[in-house]
Amino acid sequence: MALDFPAQAKALALVSVLSGSVSTYKIGLQLYTAAGPAILQAVAATGAKIFLDLKLHDIPNTVAKAVGAAGDLGVQMLTVHLSGGSAMLKAAVEAKAPHLALLGVTVLTSSTQETLGEIGIASQLQDQVIRLADLGKSSGVDGLITSPREVGVLRARLGPDITLVTPGVRPAWAAADDQKRFTTPREALKGGADYLVIGRPITAAADPKAAVERIVEELAD
Ligand code: C5P
Numbered sequence: 001m002a003l004d005f006p007a008q009a010k011a012l013a014l015v016s017v018l019s020g021s022v023s024t025y026k027i028g029l030q031l032y033t034a035a036g037p038a039i040l041q042a043v044a045a046t047g048a049k050i051f052l053d054l055k056l057h058d059i060p061n062t063v064a065k066a067v068g069a070a071g072d073l074g075v076q077m078l079t080v081h082l083s084g085g086s087a088m089l090k091a092a093v094e095a096k097a098p099h100l101a102l103l104g105v106t107v108l109t110s111s112t113q114e115t116l117g118e119i120g121i122a123s124q125l126q127d128q129v130i131r132l133a134d135l136g137k138s139s140g141v142d143g144l145i146t147s148p149r150e151v152g153v154l155r156a157r158l159g160p161d162i163t164l165v166t167p168g169v170r171p172a173w174a175a176a177d178d179q180k181r182f183t184t185p186r187e188a189l190k191g192g193a194d195y196l197v198i199g200r201p202i203t204a205a206a207d208p209k210a211a212v213e214r215i216v217e218e219l220a221d
Pocket residue numbers: 002004028108109110145147167168169177179197198199200201
């Protein structure tokens with residue numbers, strides 16, 4: 001579940017409400033910058049796993065050191081930008097603790113063909129996603145973050161051994177919010193996703209625990 005909150009108190013209140021229903025919490029740049037490593041310890045103390053979504057992209061040595069530090073903090077998943085290239089990715093893979101899964105980000109879903117053009121990438125956006133996914137696999141990352149619309153293509157191309165994580169999923173009863181290219185949780189799983197990242201359908205629900213249970217029931221059907 002995406003724990004997209006501005007500060008620790010609100011985040012921990014929701015973790016407490018959802019206790020036992022959610023296996024892993026995704027903590028991103030906003031909450032981590034506001035609350036620091038203490039938020040990781042507080043969430044881990046509830047027995048949940050942590051997906052630290054920092055989307056690292058820097059020189060190989062700096063990324064390797066940050067990956068090592070994240071491993072020391074006990075997180076189970078960490079994101080890196082695949083556009084950092086193979087030297088950065090291989091340094092990250094070498095530095096990671098055995099319990100840490102390194103997940104690669106291909107092209108952000110907020111990027112368009114125009115965005116790629118602005119930074120000098122002439123490839124078609126879909127080709128760029130595939131190129132980066134292949135680079136991630138050959139560099140040894142454990143998994144990829146992917147749109148649920150692309151998860152089937154990537155699963156077919158990369159095989160069963162890579163972990164595919166999809167944000168941008170919406171149950172039929174939830175608001176789309178700003179997500180444009182979403183699918184239902186069930187469709188994402190059928191396409192081959194291993195993990196679903198879901199935020200506002202749970203955080204904005206009047207009863208967040210009931211929302212999680214409804215999603216789990218729909219997946220089990
Ligand atoms: O609230 P919602 O379910 O849309 O949250 C999805 C989470 O996944 C957010 O933390 C968002 O930043 C993240 N994400 C995304 N699309 C991507 C990459 C990350 O929605 N391509």
